[in-house]
Amino acid sequence: MLKEYREEIRELDEKILELIERRLEIARTIAEYKMDRDIPVTDAAQEENVIDHVVSLAKREDDVPYIRRFWRMMLENSRAVQHKVVTGDNITGLWLREMIRSAAKRKENPRVVYKGGEGSYGHEAAAAYFGTGGFGGCSTYEKVCRTVKNGDADYAVLPLESNTAGAMPGVRELINKYGLYIAGEQNVRLDDCLAAPKGARLEDITEIHAHEQVLARCSAFLEDHPEIKAVPSLSSSKCVKKIAEENSPHKAVITSGFAAELNGLEVIAPYISDNPGSCTRFVILTDKFEISPGGDKVSMAFTVRHRAGALQRVLGIFADYHLNLSKIESVPVGGADFEYLFFTDFTGDIAQANTQKALALVEQECDFLRILGNYKSKRRNIVLVGMPGSGKNAVGKALALQIGMEYYDTDALIEEQEGKDTTRIFAENGEKYFRDAETEMSKKVSSLGGAVISTGGGTMMRPENARALRRTGYVFFVNRPVEEILESVDLSNRPLLAGDPKQIYKLYADRLPTYRAVADYEVRNDGELSQVVNALDSIIELLKGGYRAV
Template sequence: MTEKLDLEAIRREIDEADSNLINAFERRLQAVLRVAEYKKQNNLPVRDRARELKVIEKAQGKLCNKNYAPAVAGLMEEIMAIARKMEEQQISAEPVETVPLEVGCFGVEGSYSHKAMEEYFAGKNINRHYYSVFEDVVKAVKNGEIRYGVLPVENSSTGGITEVYDLVRRYDCHIAGEKCVKIEHNLMALPGAVLSGITEVYSHPQGFAQCKDFFAEYPQMKLIPYYSTSKSAEAVKESGSLHKAAVAGKQAAELYGLEILAANINYNGNNTTRFIIIANEAEHSADADKITLVIAVKHEPGSLYRVLGYFYHSGLNLTNLESRPIEGKSWEYFFHIDLVGNLADTNVQETVRMLKDNCAYFKILGNYRSDMGRER
């Protein structure tokens, strides 16, 4: 004879189970937020698929009725998807700025570095600091004088700025972001100056390199390397000479009251400089899509070829590769690599594992959002 069921009694049993389930779920979510904070502090990816599979297997092992195993697997997948979303939100959440961010850049107001800083931190409450050499920016980040530093690292016309690559690695800094700025160099001088009367021109060496075709037509102009493009404009203003000019951006001409004698003199019409935002601590955001790392390969035939194969076989796109000499080791090099991806991606995690196991040196400098204007 079939036992007569009491629906209300069954529902009370379900309600009690739900109450226990919700209490356990709330405790789990609180633990998830602590995990998110740990991952943020240690620059770890949100998703760890190997860990998830172990969690599912452990949950299924607690079942008395193994027929429920598929249902438990589905339940745990849903729970962990919710947890991942919470972790991503926690990690990418912007801290409430009760005090201004201390931010510094190379050059002075009116420089392209200043422009990159203003555009990257637009809408933020920041205190601005200016430094005359690259290394001073890096040192200020390391000693806590500023939280973020802005440095040029690559130009679409002249390539990588090698000193910056070396400094970021040597001082163990991390890359938190990037900003690409279109560069339009102009020849500028005091009001009343004429192009034919210019005998001395000041600018940063990169500025001269990006305008070499223009200056080939004016051999009478002596090119004098200076701290930065904006400092060059300032120096011309202070000189009071109608025979001196500077190569700098339009913003520098406006700031120092100079007139543009020749506009957009860089030979590459798409001249762009990529600036990196450096920090002392690693940062991570769920929507990061670019990774910068440094490797050194074993000093043996085919070592670099094999290492580059890891990226190819994982379907990863390299966007930049720069080599820098290793001090004290003739003909051995560090390789600075930019690639598209997120450290939470399975193919990225596998590639990172292979690099750690097979490189003489390996370090992740940052996983951050690319400036889409350059990447796409």
């Protein structure tokens, strides 16, 4: 019986196809008529009349929503056909072509502003993105935007959203209000730590100072130390400076490792946040539109006409052109009742014809459309740490291949830079020289975004390396039993173990607490390679941010 039903549906599909083809031909003829008389392709009122007429003929009330949806899709396709007749294959709006043509170039040695004082997370994001430049802080988001708009700074760095708290109130509205553009993005982990003057010990601390919001997100640590008094402050940066200036061995501050280093403080308890994976996405703003090299992300703002299905039609265009929407958010339009401005991010490059065609069609569905930026996305890195011989290299290569990301080995990069292998670097230049090179390489690879990074066994023993790599990545400790390393790995080319491979037991015991402290996840490597890679892949799939290549 099922076979007969399917055959009947097959015959109906063939008849429907014939009718659709006839309808599209008529649509093309109508398009030519409109083109000759300069009539717009889109006629929303006529489309609604067509749908209402068809719905009125429906025999079953239950079928009405499906029929309405089907005919709306039919009309969208007819409209797309008409657009192609009127504009040809090149349906890029003149405004978009002009925008691409006049795009500004990235400024060198820029003046950069952020909200907050020296050592704030805004400052850290600016330093991570630009490396060098003139940095300065402002007291409010509005002042930051105004400073760039007035030409007193080249770029602004503002937080846009957090993976725990969502969108930062008011920032998107300010971007639109001041006509700023997004030139890039930088993810920064909120790595709260306890810092104090050098020489201070945790057991001697009687007061912990911090902004009240910072104290709230470190509640578990504070509960574990009831003997220490929590002192709230209104300014994080002033709080850090106060502790540094007083130089008391009994007072500490909760801040970032970045701020602690800037103010000459020492971290006495790292990673104390209740949610150590908390990350904030900062955007780099400028008053001139730029197209970043390798740009693969587009941000835009738009409003749609106030009629049924308007937003759905816009979103349908992105689906038709296979552009992945990664974010859509709405904010009320000031002065209008229940009107909304939509902000969206999608994977794309406005230099590509496919993206241009989609945006030209989107423009015709909108009352207002503004491209905010086309820039390179910064997905968080996947950082592998662990002992020499733990399999980080093999796991990293296989994982990068499986999830579609670039792979980097910091030891290999240092060897390429120095023109000799690690053993020779240790022998000819000394361990300190190698560790300094390791620190510089850690900073460099941490700025990549969206990469799998395998680190050397001793990389994370320097706090500044751990701080740089954690700032922009998730850290995975690949833990392999020492006995298996001794049995299967030739350690003669490992500088710290070449003389006595069994020294690995002591090395493992010394480094294990650090590996576990810096890591977000620990994965055992005591089985097949595929099992380890799949375990990592499963964890990554659960993480926010989307790691698989699209």
